[in-house]
Amino acid sequence: MRRFVIVGHRASTTGDFKLDDICGGAGRLDVLIRCINSSFFLSHSLRRDVEAYLILQGGDDAPKTLRFKGDELRYLNPDERSTASLMRNALLKKLSDSEIKASPGIYVSRRGLRDVLSSLSESGEIVYLKEEGEDIRRTELPEDIVFVLGDDRDLSEEEEQALKEHADRSLCLGPISYHSDHCITIAHNEMDRRV
Amino acid sequence: MRRFVIVGHRASTTGDFKLDDICGGAGRLDVLIRCINSSFFLSHSLRRDVEAYLILQGGDDAPKTLRFKGDELRYLNPDERSTASLMRNALLKKLSDSEIKASPGIYVSRRGLRDVLSSLSESGEIVYLKEEGEDIRRTELPEDIVFVLGDDRDLSEEEEQALKEHADRSLCLGPISYHSDHCITIAHNEMDRRV
Numbered sequence: 001m002r003r004f005v006i007v008g009h010r011a012s013t014t015g016d017f018k019l020d021d022i023c024g025g026a027g028r029l030d031v032l033i034r035c036i037n038s039s040f041f042l043s044h045s046l047r048r049d050v051e052a053y054l055i056l057q058g059g060d061d062a063p064k065t066l067r068f069k070g071d072e073l074r075y076l077n078p079d080e081r082s083t084a085s086l087m088r089n090a091l092l093k094k095l096s097d098s099e100i101k102a103s104p105g106i107y108v109s110r111r112g113l114r115d116v117l118s119s120l121s122e123s124g125e126i127v128y129l130k131e132e133g134e135d136i137r138r139t140e141l142p143e144d145i146v147f148v149l150g151d152d153r154d155l156s157e158e159e160e161q162a163l164k165e166h167a168d169r170s171l172c173l174g175p176i177s178y179h180s181d182h183c184i185t186i187a188h189n190e191m192d193r194r195v
Numbered sequence: 196m197r198r199f200v201i202v203g204h205r206a207s208t209t210g211d212f213k214l215d216d217i218c219g220g221a222g223r224l225d226v227l228i229r230c231i232n233s234s235f236f237l238s239h240s241l242r243r244d245v246e247a248y249l250i251l252q253g254g255d256d257a258p259k260t261l262r263f264k265g266d267e268l269r270y271l272n273p274d275e276r277s278t279a280s281l282m283r284n285a286l287l288k289k290l291s292d293s294e295i296k297a298s299p300g301i302y303v304s305r306r307g308l309r310d311v312l313s314s315l316s317e318s319g320e321i322v323y324l325k326e327e328g329e330d331i332r333r334t335e336l337p338e339d340i341v342f343v344l345g346d347d348r349d350l351s352e353e354e355e356q357a358l359k360e361h362a363d364r365s366l367c368l369g370p371i372s373y374h375s376d377h378c379i380t381i382a383h384n385e386m387d388r389r390v
Binding site for chain 2: 019020022023030031034037038041042043044077078079080081082152173174175176177178179182185186189192193195
């Protein structure tokens with residue numbers, strides 16, 4: 001299974017944002033929404049064998065993690081506004097210590113990056129998508145793989161340190177630095193060609 | 196220069212849509228907006244050597260073409276809503292026979308697909324992005340190239356016919372059928388690797 005972990009450095013955890021203001025008030029939630037789009041959407045279908053984790057680190061209730069599970073997802077549409085609405089709904093749920101289901105295929109929990117990485121350490125190789133990595137086209141890619149990347153900001157030193165405890169490799173996607181959602185599209189394309 | 200021509204089969208030409216309803220009332224304008232995003236955005240910069248043509252065929256004032264010119268673009272943000280607003284602004288302009296500038300880097304005209312293809316016939320090789328084409332990774336790609344693709348619908352037979360007058364080749368991007376904006380990201384990545 002392919003998994004994507006995207007760190008939203010200032011993304012809202014409280015759900016008190018307006019759907020018209022997902023770039024500003026919601027802490028660049030738009031970036032994460034586009035990552036969900038590229039993680040799951042195919043022409044006329046969804047990728048069912050994919051999971052995406054959004055690590056939300058902004059607002060007064062940080063951290064929270066939204067987990068999107070491809071084989072259960074419903075009501076996901078490709079436009080940003082409707083995905084923002086699903087995410088807001090999840091963030092407004094009352095949370096205890098365990099992960100809860102907010103809507104079909106969307107789960108919310110109080111986990112941060114370290115917790116998520118630990119929980120995925122047996123789920124496949126964890127790799128860091130980063131400009132200075134090995135070329136993704138010239139390396140082996142296991143079928144079970146976890147790609148970790150930042151939003152519009154790179155991972156902080158502390159986050160990189162946490163990641164290095166689990167990831168031995170950084171992979172790069174080309175000679176240019178891309179938006180996170182574009183990175184996911186390119187990584188998927190490379191994996192699709194290996195199947 | 197790289198150019199992208201995307202056919203919006205029912206995309207609004209009148210500009211009388213709401214920014215909250217770009218999927219419905221605006222005739223899947225959301226698809227075209229995402230194509231603009233992937234045509235131009237890089238991490239922390241814009242691709243200046245790119246042009247994108249959106250052929251709008253919906254509504255009472257069809258056809259219209261919006262041309263986005265990378266080296267002049269300003270006020271373009273990656274979120275869908277703000278790009279929708281720039282496009283609506285362009286569609287509300289009073290048009291005569293010639294192309295007019297709606298805002299920096301965004302032009303609007305009464306041209307349809309045939310007119311646009313004719314105008315580009317000297318601008319580089321015109322290729323059709325299509326599932327049944329040659330693998331883009333295993334073929335020569337000129338530096339000056341025009342990629343033509345549909346929105347969430349394939350080109351109609353009539354549109355394919357018009358395209359075949361200009362395009363000798365169809366290129367495919369992988370073993371799976373992708374969303375149009377994802378196609379643009381993958382095509383860019385391949386071209387970036389050839390530079």
